[in-house]
Amino acid sequence: MSAPSRQDRLRPLEYIVMSAIVAVFVGLVVLMSTREPILATVFFGVAFIVSIVVIAMLALAVKPNSSEKTDIDEQNNEGR
Numbered sequence: 001m002s003a004p005s006r007q008d009r010l011r012p013l014e015y016i017v018m019s020a021i022v023a024v025f026v027g028l029v030v031l032m033s034t035r036e037p038i039l040a041t042v043f044f045g046v047a048f049i050v051s052i053v054v055i056a057m058l059a060l061a062v063k064p065n066s067s068e069k070t071d072i073d074e075q076n077n078e079g080r
Helices: 006-034 037-061 066-076
Strands: none
Touching: 006 037
């Protein structure tokens, strides 16, 4: 079994960074419009959680290409 590539290892980090960018944007918009740091923090947290769930669900909806299907089949048949 080969080790995962660098791209495969960094993919979760990419999702977290994208989610953090969305959450920072939402938090800043709320902070600038209401001037209440507690409310901005709450919206930041909610936006982070919602965006990470949405990004993860969209990532699951992507169909694997032929090389990924081959890799999945190889992993499933290793123990047999």
